[in-house]
Amino acid sequence: MTPAQENQLLCLLENYIKALKENIHSRFDGDLPIVSAFSIFNPLTLPAPGTGSFKEHGSKQAKTLADHFYQGHQEEKAKKEQLVAEWEKFKFDMDSWKQEIPEGMNKSHLETATKWCLKWLISLKTGYSSVFPALANITEVCLSMPVSNAWPERGCSALKRIKTRLRNRLGVDMLQALLMIAINGPQVGTPECKALITAAIEKWQAQKKEGRCQRRMKGSHCHLPVQLQYHHRYKVMPLK
Numbered sequence: 001m002t003p004a005q006e007n008q009l010l011c012l013l014e015n016y017i018k019a020l021k022e023n024i025h026s027r028f029d030g031d032l033p034i035v036s037a038f039s040i041f042n043p044l045t046l047p048a049p050g051t052g053s054f055k056e057h058g059s060k061q062a063k064t065l066a067d068h069f070y071q072g073h074q075e076e077k078a079k080k081e082q083l084v085a086e087w088e089k090f091k092f093d094m095d096s097w098k099q100e101i102p103e104g105m106n107k108s109h110l111e112t113a114t115k116w117c118l119k120w121l122i123s124l125k126t127g128y129s130s131v132f133p134a135l136a137n138i139t140e141v142c143l144s145m146p147v148s149n150a151w152p153e154r155g156c157s158a159l160k161r162i163k164t165r166l167r168n169r170l171g172v173d174m175l176q177a178l179l180m181i182a183i184n185g186p187q188v189g190t191p192e193c194k195a196l197i198t199a200a201i202e203k204w205q206a207q208k209k210e211g212r213c214q215r216r217m218k219g220s221h222c223h224l225p226v227q228l229q230y231h232h233r234y235k236v237m238p239l240k
Contacts, residue, residue, distance in 0.1 A: 037061035
């Protein structure tokens with residue numbers, strides 16, 4: 001590569017990065033404080049209880065989330081105060097979760113401690129929804145936010161693999177179920193996949209048995225010979 005070509009490539013790269021940054025700022029500048037406020041759910045940055053920084057930790061971000069999610073609500077003031085109060089209590093619970101964080105979480109790029117904490121909160125939603133209903137709701141919103149266009153592209157690729165020319169008559173419900181399995185299902189061959197398949201087969205067999213029992217109970221003539229069943233079905237009297 002000649003110096004002139006290198007300078008031209010560098011100029012193109014700088015212009016591309018500059019345009020990309022301007023596009024990101026124009027689209028997400030207003031939402032950046034809200035997205036950044038979810039950083040309070042990182043247990044690794046939580047100060048030790050009893051310190052002054054622990055008392056003030058996350059209070060400003062919790063108010064930012066409350067102002068955003070409950071703006072225009074019928075009980076706006078009460079809902080905002082509820083979320084802030086839940087956060088003040090939740091900090092103590094999150095401090096006890098530090099011991100449950102997997103080793104090397106802060107060095108791994110697959111999952112952050114913030115995401116781990118949010119997923120842990122969702123997994124305990126049955127017990128915590130009555131204690132932290134507001135936090136549980138915004139946690140679901142945070143975990144479902146798309147951060148890139150990778151999911152739509154992945155969905156289009158899965159659609160091309162599933163709805164082929166030979167399977168172009170797939171119904172909407174079946175196609176949606178197959179896409180859900182292909183995109184969100186476990187990897188083939190893993191223990192999680194085998195356990196899911198086993199559970200699905202057992203449920204299908206149980207429903208199949210229940211359907212047979214219901215059909216037998218519905219038609220009391222099922223125990224009759226085939227000829228009598230035919231006459232009973234079509235209301236034809238047998239010949240004497």
